[in-house]
Amino acid sequence: xxxxxxxxxxxxxxxxxxxxxxxxxxxxxxxxxxxxxxxxxxxxxxxxxxxxxxxxxxxxxxxxxxxxxxxxxxxxxxxxxxxxxxxxxxxxxxxxxxxxxxxxxxxxxxxxxxxxxxxxxxxxxxxxxxxxxxxxxxxxxxxxxxxxxxxxxxxxxxxxxxxxxxxxxxxxxxxxxxxxxxxxxxxxxxxxxxxxxxxxxxxxxxxxxxxxxxxxxxxxxxxxxxxxxxxxxxxxxxxxxxxxxxxxxxxxxxxxxxxxxxxxxxxxxxxxxxxxxxxxxxxxxxxxxxxxxxxxxxxxxxxxxxxxxxxxxxxxxxxxxxxxxxxxxxxxxxxxxxxxxxxxxxxxxxxxxxxxxxxxxxxxxxxxxxxxxxxxxxxxxxxxxxxxxxxxxxxxxxxxxxxxxxxxxxxxxxxxxxxxxxxxxxxxxxxxxxxxxxxxxxxxxxxxxxxxxxxxxxxxxxxxxxxxxxxxxxxxxxxxxxxxxxxxxxxxxxxxxxxxxxxxxxxxxxxxxxxxxxx
Amino acid sequence: xxxxxxxxxxxxxxxxxxxxxxxxxxxxxxxxxxxxxxxxxxxxxxxxxxxxxxxxxxxxxxxxxxxxxxxxxxxx
Numbered sequence: 004x005x006x007x008x009x010x011x012x013x014x015x016x017x018x019x020x021x022x023x024x025x026x027x028x029x030x031x032x033x034x035x036x037x038x039x040x041x042x043x044x045x046x047x048x049x050x051x052x053x054x055x056x057x058x059x060x061x062x063x064x065x066x067x068x069x070x071x072x073x074x075x076x077x078x079x080x081x082x083x084x085x086x087x088x089x090x091x092x093x094x095x096x097x098x099x100x101x102x103x104x105x106x107x108x109x110x111x112x113x114x115x116x117x118x119x120x121x122x123x124x125x126x127x128x129x130x131x132x133x134x135x136x137x138x139x140x141x142x143x144x145x146x147x148x149x150x151x152x153x154x155x156x157x158x159x160x161x162x163x164x165x166x167x168x169x170x171x172x173x174x175x176x177x178x179x180x181x182x183x184x185x186x187x188x189x190x191x192x193x194x195x196x197x198x199x200x201x202x203x204x205x206x207x208x209x210x211x212x213x214x215x216x217x218x219x220x221x222x223x224x225x226x227x228x229x230x231x232x233x234x235x236x237x238x239x240x241x242x243x244x245x246x247x248x249x250x251x252x253x254x255x256x257x258x259x260x261x262x263x264x265x266x267x268x269x270x271x272x273x274x275x276x277x278x279x280x281x282x283x284x285x286x287x288x289x290x291x292x293x294x295x296x297x298x299x300x301x302x303x304x305x306x307x308x309x310x311x312x313x314x315x316x317x318x319x320x321x322x323x324x325x326x327x328x329x330x331x332x333x334x335x336x337x338x339x340x341x342x343x344x345x346x347x348x349x350x351x352x353x354x355x356x357x358x359x360x361x362x363x364x365x366x367x368x369x370x371x372x373x374x375x376x377x378x379x380x381x382x383x384x385x386x387x388x389x390x391x392x393x394x395x396x397x398x399x400x401x402x403x404x405x406x407x408x409x410x411x412x413x414x415x416x417x418x419x420x421x422x423x424x425x426x427x428x429x430x431x432x433x434x435x436x437x438x439x440x441x442x443x444x445x446x447x448x449x450x451x452x453x454x455x456x457x458x459x460x461x462x463x464x465x466x467x468x469x470x471x472x473x474x475x476x477x478x479x480x481x482x483x484x485x486x487x488x489x490x491x492x493x494x495x496x497x498x499x500x501x502x503x504x505x506x507x508x509x510x511x512x513x514x515x516x517x518x519x520x521x522x
Numbered sequence: 523x524x525x526x527x528x529x530x531x532x533x534x535x536x537x538x539x540x541x542x543x544x545x546x547x548x549x550x551x552x553x554x555x556x557x558x559x560x561x562x563x564x565x566x567x568x569x570x571x572x573x574x575x576x577x578x579x580x581x582x583x584x585x586x587x588x589x590x591x592x593x594x595x596x597x598x
Contacts, residue, residue, distance in 0.1 A: 231546070231553040232576055257557060261573045419554060463535045470536070475552060 008152045010175050011078055013216035014040055021219040027068035029224045034068045042072045044138035047079025051142055056081050059158060061108040063087040063118065066224060069130055070203050071212055073109050081146040083155040086204035093120050094472050098167055099160050102369055152176035158368050159206050161306050162424040170368030177309040180361040182213045184333035188314050189274055189300065195220035198245035200254050206306045210249040230254055233263045240269045249276040251420025259289040268293055278302035278311060279420040284323050303329035303408060307392050308358045312336050313406060328405035336360040338406060340398060345382040353399040353409055357391045416445045418452065421476045428479065431472045432456060440488045443479065444502040453505055454479035457488055523588050529562045530584060539584045546578045556581065569594040
């Protein structure tokens, strides 16, 4: 086989192998490989005819198989897709539009009205209209022939500490590298039936989108509402014969934690990959007990290195005090642990997890400054240019030589499967009239985001403001007004003190509560 | 009932929980809320909501949630 340059080769190859098999589906309808191929090529042709080439094209649609087809259509046109979702607050989308200056947005009927809220003057195309375009084989062939594997295919936006989201740009080559390694580890084949949980606007959805095309598998988009009603969720997995899932940890612990396995078990599930946060061991053991023959895989990786970088296939018994390692890097990826002096961490000692390899993305869109802060010259190499990505995560090797995740270096946290910069919440709240200072801490025991603020706004107003400006998963759970912010000697807000105070009060309250109950 | 309203209002201070009848159908509560709610109800009322009672009908209004709590308390 000749070497692969373009991500679309997966689709081009598979469409003649199993044209009538279902490729992407939701609870109501499915699209065959032939349909995906035809529709994506129609959209590609349309965008090309309208003169959009090598440009960002925003895809603003509700979560649906058509949204994935739109992504592929954008790549056919030689453009790169930027997924936006109605779940995102208006303010965040405005910042993204400001960064991108897109000249084209693809919408569906449910989102086209919402677009009016933004100050956007460019072209708006309705999916159902543009998908009727007759594919122009020679034009598409020309675009395909000109494309090189370092051309971008998507930009996904992640949380940024200054309050401005960062657009991570990935190219054909990094995605192909990731998909090849990932598929190998999970053992994906044509019999794989994916149940997608993660939003399509994050890089996590690469796991279902591209392996499905590579192997002629099938991917179901699971309706979001089912993640509230766990028995119905498992019934859905069984009805669709879903055998492979790559979910964030909270989606899995919801099932085990609520006691679903006493009532019903997933009958077809044999491969369970998880990531985004540490799997609470108690919950993990419940899963293992319910599905003793399934393969469990812990995944770890930043968006900046295209999806996931490390994996650990659970191969031994764990007890409640153990932590599941993140294991080892994928093939063709290397991890180095650097200590505070940029030297390799001593064996068993913690260091910052840094990534080397083809899977590195191109960097942040229209932001050379923040790109150069984290995509840096490998400090262990002073002989020729070589980039590494500094994740800001701290890890170490355990006595078995497996990589273990320890903590975040800065104030970036993982919550409900989302990566959150506490600074982004603070920046958003800080924009409210009457707010003087805002500071967030994360209660990692009870998994709560706690916001402290000073100023003369009532608490309820601050909460309403937060709801308006922030995505749901970033809304603080506890909001406290302070008369003054504690400061460090060099005039910064003393987060450590605030956190200590919060955790102590929490402990004190629990103690008092139990005394009251006993008396 | 008051304690339940208080729990709900902490989740969404801007919602009129006494009169809202479509908490699920209108997507006012999401999966994060349901999980917090189940935990808080357990702490406040000492009842564990069994998984087969976690269905949309039981969570569409404060009244429906309260009825479920009462039913579970009676069963104990």
